Amino acid sequence: MKKDFPIxxxxxxxxxxxxxxxxxxxxYVINWISEYLSNSYSNIHRWLYDxxxxxxxxxxDSKQKVAEFLSWDSYKEIIYTYNSNYALNLISQTLRYNKVLNPWDKVLVxxxxxHSNIVPWLILKEEIWIELEFVNIKDDFSLDIEDFEKKYDSRVKVIALTHISNVTWEIFDLEKVWKLKRDDTLFIVDASQSFPHIKVDVKKLNCDMLFFTWHKIMADSWIWVIYAKKELLEKLNPVFSWGWAINEVKQCSFRSSNLPYKFEPWTPNITWALSLLKALEYIENIWWLEKLKEIEDKLVEYALNEFNKRDYIKxxxxxxxxxxxxxxxxxxxxINSLDIADIMAENNIAIRAWQHCTEPFMDYLGIRSSARMSLYIYNSTDDIDKFFKVLDDNFK
Ligand SMILES: Cc1ncc(COP(=O)(O)O)c(C=O)c1O
Incomplete structure (x- = not known):
């Protein structure tokens, strides 16, 4: 696959x-962006020229493609925004603004x-005194459903869970959660790590809102997708209201526009939207998620086998x-995980180290930090071999 990636x-x-x-x-993505900016760029939503x-x-088309990938029917429930923190802050502040979340309500994560699914709730804790409670995981890293049931009391108004952890890579069985969910609770899913790897079906997940970041699926950075159920979005007023989010403005009143634009209060970055459309087309036309999973499974098995041969690595x-x-x-x-990443960098191998924006989880595990290597369709067993050679040469 490397040949498809100019880098x-x-x-x-x-x-x-x-x-x-x-x-x-x-x-495929890069060329389309260049083609678009060179030949047919313009603003959207208000002009009629070609x-x-x-x-x-x-x-x-970009939103429609996202809807298709999520097994959803309508682009109207797809909102584009910047990044994870922005998406979650938009969600949390919108829930506060519309009094869906009130003082003493509880959010379960x-x-x-x-951190992007912790800090926005902590801000609400400071602002309106909501409570934030953490559900534990079991020894096998799956979600502890008994602990969830214990903590899911009548004060809980929002359950916000990741689909896949960016540290343990455990896929949470979220079906168990929605089966327990009451009608008075919103169920929000962070699909940032699942959408690039596995089929995410919002009908099956039965969540009220779901968000993911698309630079992790070969599109450009600084754009996030929020999916939310239409009935919910129609009830909510946007916490930010300007630009395209407004339908009518009088000297003493205004009216918000319709879905999904009432939550997109700016001229959007159309190039980003194009990059996501083309990234999804790339997956669809050339590989499909099933094929992606096939490559992934082989690489995972190979890497895991190599890890298992080495006692000095945990x-x-x-x-x-x-x-x-x-x-x-x-x-x-x-050895400090940053030193591992440093030595890798000296050998032109890019890995990540430190807390992966999951400091509460690192505290829970009782470790200060970890290193992290992750694979994608352009990696090969050769890359994995080189990674282990550097590890063995320096740390064995
Ligand atoms: C589970 C999860 N949520 C949120 C994010 C944040 O995404 P971004 O880097 O686009 O802000 C990440 C990034 O690693 C993640 O793994």
């Missing part, structure tokens, strides 16, 4: 094992959450191959 042609020795953080972009109509179609993972994806968080007891 590897331009950096011959680069071994990129940090795709959990962000993925490289195929020429290139504006073309841009409008790109923006619409899991202990493995990324892996953070749930030991169930079927409920994980292609990421390996690990530590070596006598």
């Amino acid at each position: 590897f042609k331009n950096n011959k020795d680069l071994i990129f094992l940090d795709s959990t953080s962000t993925t490289q972009k195929p020429s 290139i504006a109509i073309n841009s409008e179609k790109i923006y619409f 899991s202990i493995v959450e990324h 892996l953070i993972w749930g030991k169930n191959l079927k409920s994980r994806v292609w990421v390996f968080s690990f530590y070596i007891s006598w």
